[in-house]
Amino acid sequence: xxxxxxxxxxxxxxxxxxxxxxxxxxxxxxxxxxxxxxxxxxxxxxxxxxxxxxxxxxxxxxxxxxxxxxxxxxxxxxxxxxxxxxxxxxxxxxxxxxxxxxxxxxxxxxxxxxxxxxxxxxxxxxxxxxxxxxxxxxxxxxxxxxxxxxxxxxxxxxxxxxxxxxxxxxxxxxxxxxxxxxxxxxxxxxxxxxxxxxxxxxxxxxxxxxxxxxxxxxxxxxxxxxxxxxxxxxxxxxxxxxxxxxxxxxxxxxxxxxxxxxxxxxxxxxxx
Numbered sequence: 001x002x003x004x005x006x007x008x009x010x011x012x013x014x015x016x017x018x019x020x021x022x023x024x025x026x027x028x029x030x031x032x033x034x035x036x037x038x039x040x041x042x043x044x045x046x047x048x049x050x051x052x053x054x055x056x057x058x059x060x061x062x063x064x065x066x067x068x069x070x071x072x073x074x075x076x077x078x079x080x081x082x083x084x085x086x087x088x089x090x091x092x093x094x095x096x097x098x099x100x101x102x103x104x105x106x107x108x109x110x111x112x113x114x115x116x117x118x119x120x121x122x123x124x125x126x127x128x129x130x131x132x133x134x135x136x137x138x139x140x141x142x143x144x145x146x147x148x149x150x151x152x153x154x155x156x157x158x159x160x161x162x163x164x165x166x167x168x169x170x171x172x173x174x175x176x177x178x179x180x181x182x183x184x185x186x187x188x189x190x191x192x193x194x195x196x197x198x199x200x201x202x203x204x205x206x207x208x209x210x211x212x213x214x215x216x217x218x219x220x221x222x223x224x225x226x227x228x229x230x231x232x233x234x235x236x237x238x239x240x241x242x243x244x245x246x247x248x249x250x251x252x253x254x255x256x257x258x259x260x261x262x263x264x265x266x267x268x269x270x271x272x
Contacts, residue, residue, distance in 0.1 A: 026050040026207065033207040035215070037266035041106065041128075044264060048112075048206040056112045058124075058206045062131070066103025071137065073098060075242040077147050077176075084158045084170070091147045096186065096241060098139035106131030110198060112206050124200040128221050135250075136189040144241075145184035151176055175236035187231045188243045190251065193224035200262060208270045215266040226254040 029049050037044040042064035050056045077091035110126030151172070159169040171177075200219020228247055230238055238244045 026053045026209070028052065031207050031270060032272055033268050033270045035206065035266045035268035037215075037264040039217075039264035040260075040262055041264070044266070046206070046266070046268075048268065050207045053117045054114050056114075056205075056207050058108075058110045058112055058126075060108045060110070062106050062108065062128075064102060064104050064106075064131075066101040068099070068101040069135075069137075071098045071246060072096070073139075073242045073246045075144075075240065077151075077240065079151065079154070079173075079176070081154060081158065084161070086154055086157060089150065089154060091143075091150075094141070094143045094147065096139050096141045096144060096243075098137040098186070098188065098243070100135065100137035100189075102135055104131040104133055108198065110200075112202070120204050122202050122206075124198070124202055124217060124219055126198050128196045128198055129194060132191045132194040133189045134192060134226070134254075135247075137187070139186045140184050141186075142184065144182075144186075148180050148182075148184065152180065175234070175240055178234050179237045179240060182232055182237065186233055186237075186241060186243070188233065188238060188247070189229060189231075190226055190247060190254070191229050192226045192254075196221040196223050196260070198222070198262070202264075204266070204268070206266075206268055208268055211270055213268050215264075215268055217262070217264045217266065219262040221260040221262055223254075223258055223260050225258060226251055 028051055031050055033048045035046045035048065037046070041062040044060050044062045046058055046060035048056050048058040073096045075091075075094050075096055077094075079089045081087060081089060106128050107130050108126060108128045110124050112122045112124050114120075114122045155170075155172050162169045172180075198219055198221050200217050202215060202217035204215030205213045206215060228238060228244060228251060233241075235244070
């Protein structure tokens with residue numbers, strides 16, 4: 001009995017010493033871990049280091065593959081030129097094909113707080129940045145080029161006539177003038193804030209106490225308001241070409257929550 005008690009006491013002492021060794025080895029930046037994960041932000045690669053046994057810092061790059069999509073958008077252009085003696089002009093119903101995808105790259109810095117030193121449960125807080133375009137679409141239409149040329153020709157005739165009678169030339173409507181600058185190329189994208197706070201919970205050590213560890217995390221990016229924008233078209237042109245209407249429902253759905261769910265399944269390995 002005395003021998004059994006001694007053995008149990010020795011095992012307990014060894015376990016306690018091992019725990020203390022693990023606790024004390026997680027000091028300020030004295031270890032470095034690398035990890036790879038898959039989830040709702042795409043493929044992620046991260047580096048993590050401990051600050052203490054209760055806190056670790058995790059930095060990641062998240063790459064979302066470019067899942068392609070094609071949208072056919074109908075538009076109808078119209079100008080009433082009867083006051084200039086040229087009647088009414090319209091393009092008829094046209095179709096503009098937009099192609100693009102959801103590919104984006106975003107970075108993150110997250111602090112993992114472990115409330116209990118020897119437990120793997122943690123609370124995550126930090127922010128994601130970059131990758132603010134969640135859908136990027138581009139299109140070109142020969143028909144749109146033809147329509148732009150028709151409008152230029154018509155207003156050219158108006159200008160010629162007004163010059164002959166010595167009156168000031170009427171200006172092309174601003175939205176149509178802006179559309180002419182596009183030269184048939186149209187870009188549109190849905191974007192959100194470039195800086196997005198993040199909160200989450202998870203299980204597993206981002207800096208493993210052994211060489212390898214599995215980690216899962218569930219959280220939310222607080223994205224803010226989603227909006228439609230363009231690199232070469234004003235809001236008025238996006239409206240004229242029917243693009244604003246095309247993505248109105250998508251924007252409404254995104255703005256009901258103004259957040260993005262994050263789920264990551266990660267395998268982490270300690271480098272040193």
